[in-house]
Amino acid sequence: xxxxxxxxxxxxxxxxxxxxxxxxxxxxxxxxxxxxxxxxxxxxxxxxxxxxxxxxxxxxxxxxxxxxxxxxxxxxxxxxxxxxxxxxxxxxxxxxxxxxxxxxxxxxxxxxxxxxxxxxxxxxxxxxxxxxxxxxxxxxxxxxxxxxxxxxxxxxxxxxxxxxxxxxxxxxxxx
Amino acid sequence: xxxxxxxxxxxxxxxxxxxxxxxxxxxxxxxxxxxxxxxxxxxxxxxxxxxxxxxxxxxxxxxxxxxxxxxxxxxxxxxxxxxxxxxxxxxxxxxxxxxxxxxxxxxxxxxxxxxxxxxxxxxxxxxxxxxxxxxxxxxxxxxxxxxxxxxxxxxxxxxxxxxxxxxxxxxxxxxxxxxxxxxxxxxxxxxxxxxxxxxxxxxxxx
Numbered sequence: 001x002x003x004x005x006x007x008x009x010x011x012x013x014x015x016x017x018x019x020x021x022x023x024x025x026x027x028x029x030x031x032x033x034x035x036x037x038x039x040x041x042x043x044x045x046x047x048x049x050x051x052x053x054x055x056x057x058x059x060x061x062x063x064x065x066x067x068x069x070x071x072x073x074x075x076x077x078x079x080x081x082x083x084x085x086x087x088x089x090x091x092x093x094x095x096x097x098x099x100x101x102x103x104x105x106x107x108x109x110x111x112x113x114x115x116x117x118x119x120x121x122x123x124x125x126x127x128x129x130x131x132x133x134x135x136x137x138x139x140x141x142x143x144x145x146x147x148x149x150x151x152x153x154x155x156x157x158x159x160x161x162x163x164x165x166x167x168x169x170x171x172x173x174x175x
Numbered sequence: 176x177x178x179x180x181x182x183x184x185x186x187x188x189x190x191x192x193x194x195x196x197x198x199x200x201x202x203x204x205x206x207x208x209x210x211x212x213x214x215x216x217x218x219x220x221x222x223x224x225x226x227x228x229x230x231x232x233x234x235x236x237x238x239x240x241x242x243x244x245x246x247x248x249x250x251x252x253x254x255x256x257x258x259x260x261x262x263x264x265x266x267x268x269x270x271x272x273x274x275x276x277x278x279x280x281x282x283x284x285x286x287x288x289x290x291x292x293x294x295x296x297x298x299x300x301x302x303x304x305x306x307x308x309x310x311x312x313x314x315x316x317x318x319x320x321x322x323x324x325x326x327x328x329x330x331x332x333x334x335x336x337x338x339x340x341x342x343x344x345x346x347x348x349x350x351x352x353x354x355x356x357x358x359x360x361x362x363x364x365x366x367x368x369x370x371x372x373x374x375x376x377x378x379x380x381x
Contacts, residue, residue, distance in 0.1 A: 003279075017267075024184050027288075028201065042319075045381075049379060051276040065291075069251075069253050069293065069358075071252060072293075072372065073251050075252065076250065076251040076295060077250065081295075082251060082295055083295055086251065086293040086294065089293040090292060090293055090300070091288060093291035093292070093293070094290060096291070097280065097289070097291075097329065098291045098328075098329055100288075100289075100331050101288060101330075102333065103178055104332075105332065107238050116274065146199070147199040147200060147203060148199075148200055148203065149202035151196060151197055151198070151199040152197060152200045154196040154197070155193040155194070155197035155200070156193075158189060158192050158193040158196055159189065159190075161297070162185075162186070162189035162192075166182075166185060166189075169178045170178060173179070
């Protein structure tokens with residue numbers, strides 16, 4: 001009987017202590033619950049941001065690749081040898097393939113890595129293509145002067161000089 | 176000696192000299208202009224020959240082929256190769272093979288992966304392709320269930336694909352093919368270039 005009373009009173013005491021402690025740490029518990037609720041949201045937000053980052057990185061690499069192609073296209077039209085630049089574009093293109101596949105597989109970190117690698121690989125290609133274009137334009141101007149104007153003018157000059165010399169020789173020979 | 180007797184020799188020498196000097200000009204002016212603009216697309220075996228293409232393939236075994244593109248379009252071309260896959264019961268979904276090349280249509284199947292190729296005018300670009308399929312044989316239902324394709328160093332998910340037993344040919348026959356698309360600068364997009372090459376494969380099981 002005594003034992004039962006003691007047990008009941010001890011339970012009542014401990015419950016009272018717990019309630020007292022609970023009210024004391026109420027704010028802490030509330031904060032903890034709010035944090036627990038926020039964790040999935042944070043995870044989801046970070047997931048979305050990495051997906052958006054990957055998408056952005058891929059789009060940027062794609063547009064960079066296209067800009068490089070346009071610059072190389074113009075350089076080739078001007079008569080430049082663009083084989084080396086095209087090799088770089090082919091390597092970068094393969095990195096972009098890997099980035100897209102990683103993105104489709106949901107491995108966004110890897111997709112970002114490949115896309116950034118692709119963009120880095122293309123750094124300086126546009127300026128190289130532009131300088132090659134300028135060189136090719138200059139070379140084609142010189143080529144035009146030598147091979148078109150020079151050659152045509154030279155052959156006409158030979159014919160004119162030949163005619164003048166022939167006339168001169170004939171005149172000298174005449175009594 | 177009269178100079179008039181040598182007029183023919185004289186004018187021949189002058190004429191030949193004039194032609195020699197004019198030859199750089201003439202070589203550019205008298206060249207017949209290019210009228211045919213096209214692309215060549217081919218596939219070769221591991222020995223660079225058109226002889227022993229892989230046919231009977233086994234799971235996770237590497238096979239090598241070479242995909243070649245020669246550009247005769249008159250400008251530096253930007254191509255996209257779409258890698259597609261069909262099984263023997265989907266042959267109606269193959270790209271069109273007959274008719275004018277400009278009017279041919281690509282396969283309506285989705286591509287497994289796309290890769291780009293840049294080729295300068297009058298240049299050739301060859302891509303070595305090493306591939307292997309990962310698949311399992313579902314014996315009770317007589318079908319091969321694919322899980323992935325390793326294409327060079329990238330892994331492509333193929334879990335949505337399966338191949339049923341072809342009782343007449345007695346094989347699990349599939350077609351792996353490469354469609355060539357060309358970037359059109361005026362529309363800023365890729366358009367089907369009317370060309371494709373592919374490999375018929377038999378997925379062997381044990």
